[in-house]
Amino acid sequence: MERYIKWGVDMNKDIITLAIETSCDETSVAVMKNGREILSNIISSQIDIHRKFGGVVPEVASRKHIENINMIIQEALDEANIGFDDIDIVGVTQGPGLVGALLVGISSAKAIAYALNKPLVGVNHIEGHICANYIEYKDLEPPFTCLVVSGGHTYLIYVKDYTEYELYGRTRDDAAGEAFDKVARALGLPYPGGPVIDKLSKEGNPAAIDFPRVYLEQDSYDFSFSGLKTAVLNYLNERRQKGEEIIVEDVAASFQQAVIEVLVDKSIRLAKEKGTDKIAIAGGVAANEGLRQLMEKRGKEENIQILYPSRILCTDNAAMIGSATYFNYIKGKVSDLDLSVAPNLELI
Amino acid sequence: MKVLAVDTSTVIATCAVMEDENMLGEYSLNQKMSHSENLVPMIKEVLDSLNLKVSDIDLFAVAVGPGSFTGLRIGIATMKAFAHVYDKPIVGVSTLEALAFNLSFNGLIVPIIDARRNRVYTGIYKWEKGLLKNIMEPTAMEIDSLLEILLKEDEPIMMNGNGVSIHREYIKDRLGDKVYFAKNIHNNCRALSIAELALEKKDHMEGVNYYNLVPEYLRESQAQRELKKKESDAQ
Numbered sequence: 001m002e003r004y005i006k007w008g009v010d011m012n013k014d015i016i017t018l019a020i021e022t023s024c025d026e027t028s029v030a031v032m033k034n035g036r037e038i039l040s041n042i043i044s045s046q047i048d049i050h051r052k053f054g055g056v057v058p059e060v061a062s063r064k065h066i067e068n069i070n071m072i073i074q075e076a077l078d079e080a081n082i083g084f085d086d087i088d089i090v091g092v093t094q095g096p097g098l099v100g101a102l103l104v105g106i107s108s109a110k111a112i113a114y115a116l117n118k119p120l121v122g123v124n125h126i127e128g129h130i131c132a133n134y135i136e137y138k139d140l141e142p143p144f145t146c147l148v149v150s151g152g153h154t155y156l157i158y159v160k161d162y163t164e165y166e167l168y169g170r171t172r173d174d175a176a177g178e179a180f181d182k183v184a185r186a187l188g189l190p191y192p193g194g195p196v197i198d199k200l201s202k203e204g205n206p207a208a209i210d211f212p213r214v215y216l217e218q219d220s221y222d223f224s225f226s227g228l229k230t231a232v233l234n235y236l237n238e239r240r241q242k243g244e245e246i247i248v249e250d251v252a253a254s255f256q257q258a259v260i261e262v263l264v265d266k267s268i269r270l271a272k273e274k275g276t277d278k279i280a281i282a283g284g285v286a287a288n289e290g291l292r293q294l295m296e297k298r299g300k301e302e303n304i305q306i307l308y309p310s311r312i313l314c315t316d317n318a319a320m321i322g323s324a325t326y327f328n329y330i331k332g333k334v335s336d337l338d339l340s341v342a343p344n345l346e347l348i
Numbered sequence: 349m350k351v352l353a354v355d356t357s358t359v360i361a362t363c364a365v366m367e368d369e370n371m372l373g374e375y376s377l378n379q380k381m382s383h384s385e386n387l388v389p390m391i392k393e394v395l396d397s398l399n400l401k402v403s404d405i406d407l408f409a410v411a412v413g414p415g416s417f418t419g420l421r422i423g424i425a426t427m428k429a430f431a432h433v434y435d436k437p438i439v440g441v442s443t444l445e446a447l448a449f450n451l452s453f454n455g456l457i458v459p460i461i462d463a464r465r466n467r468v469y470t471g472i473y474k475w476e477k478g479l480l481k482n483i484m485e486p487t488a489m490e491i492d493s494l495l496e497i498l499l500k501e502d503e504p505i506m507m508n509g510n511g512v513s514i515h516r517e518y519i520k521d522r523l524g525d526k527v528y529f530a531k532n533i534h535n536n537c538r539a540l541s542i543a544e545l546a547l548e549k550k551d552h553m554e555g556v557n558y559y560n561l562v563p564e565y566l567r568e569s570q571a572q573r574e575l576k577k578k579e580s581d582a583q
């Protein structure tokens with residue numbers, strides 16, 4: 001049989017990746033076969049612990065990670081039905097994220113890679129979110145346009161090739177997910193705000209309140225959500241001062257509409273400019289129903305296919321890190337054992 | 349039995365390999381670089397020099413604190429992963445006990461580790477019949493509170509640890525002639541002490557393994573303390 005060699009890697013042999021993700025409040029370990037097949041993807045969420053603080057507390061998150069990490073590693077191996085000996089590469093989130101939280105994952109990953117004498121690959125968390133789409137859509141290949149939206153990040157990207165990106169837009173202030181959290185808090189809703197607002201929006205009227213859509217300069221792909229957030233806060237204050245009723249569902253729906261319209265408009269515009277027939281959504285906010293629906297509606301009108309990962313692959317998870325690890329590895333990117341955490345790591 | 353020991357609870361990273369009673373190698377670095385970058389390369393260097401692999405190690409020993417929260421987690425995550433890969437035992441050793449272990453002194457041994465804002469991590473130890481006994485459990489307290497306790501003691505006292513360089517003059521003023529300070533070379537935790545203590549403790553560490561070993565922080569996170577206060581104020 002002729003062997004298919006690409007980027008110097010024997011592609012006839014399966015590559016098994018152990019991937020670790022601890023950038024925020026999820027301790028997650030996955031075993032991946034090549035770039036797209038999940039053998040296991042264990043996620044231990046700390047959300048119930050952080051909810052009582054109204055947000056993720058870095059020191060608390062780090063403490064939970066060190067308590068859980070080895071148990072989660074073992075669960076991932078068990079579910080994949082493999083042992084440490086079967087691992088070909090170890091991948092880990094290098095950043096961006098909380099430094100103390102990242103350090104737990106990176107310390108474990110380095111030790112495992114060194115003990116097994118296998119390559120270590122530090123990957124970018126945002127790249128992981130993008131790669132979640134490769135797991136969901138087995139035939140998806142670059143190029144495509146990608147909107148990354150999460151609690152900490154908002155990026156509009158042209159995915160030129162595997163591991164090659166061109167950054168077109170980013171937020172100039174709050175990330176989209178951050179705006180959801182802040183508005184939810186102002187409405188007295190629990191943390192995290194995204195899912196709650198998304199749910200309430202279904203019962204509200206998105207046209208009830210005319211919140212601003214911030215498009216910035218005419219040709220800009222950047223985003224800004226702090227003005228919108230302030231407009232919502234001002235609206236709530238005014239109503240409360242006048243003793244007028246606040247219909248939470250309408251506020252949620254109108255706010256969400258203002259966010260997603262801008263996200264969708266700019267994504268479609270970039271897809272058309274780059275001539276891509278696909279837009280992938282990635283990151284925690286990719287689970288937002290409102291965003292998915294509007295994107296699909298506009299995609300249909302413009303003949304652009306809209307892709308998004310299943311819910312579990314939208315949250316922080318190690319399978320997506322495993323996918324990113326694989327694609328970086330076959331392109332020759334291997335890290336040294338002195339790999340450092342990069343809490344503010346940029347995608348490009 | 350080969351032991352690999354590590355301590356990253358302060359700015360000093362230290363690792364050592366011991367085989368039964370014999371030291372095979374020790375490597376300590378006082379470099380204000382991240383332990384995360386240094387630790388595994390450092391361990392690799394020691395093991396490579398000794399022609400050893402991680403799989404040759406029978407027991408993993410690690411300082412569990414008190415000390416820098418982040419530093420402790422780096423050391424513990426690293427050592428738990430080693431122990432996990434080869435399913436070997438792991439022993440956690442108190443940083444304070446390891447510091448006290450550096451000294452042979454007939455009296456009270458009081459290591460102090462800086463915990464910032466005039467606080468120290470400390471405990472009281474004493475040699476009895478060749479064994480190091482713990483007289484006061486490791487705790488975090490104001491340096492003043494510790495000195496109050498020590499003032500009531502009749503025995504001579506020897507102090508060491510990185511807290512000494514910060515509080516030396518003040519301690520001397522308060523405790524006078526009954527306090528001695530260790531030589532500078534004994535002010536830092538050494539991985540060899542961790543290794544030897546681990547060998548002594550390994551048979552009494554039932555239930556401790558690479559799943560459940562965690563740092564002994566001795567302090568709740570600030571957020572936890574504030575939440576507790578809020579809850580008790582509300583009652």
Ligand SMILES: [Zn+2]
Nearest residue numbers: 125150284316
């Ligand atoms: Zn994320």
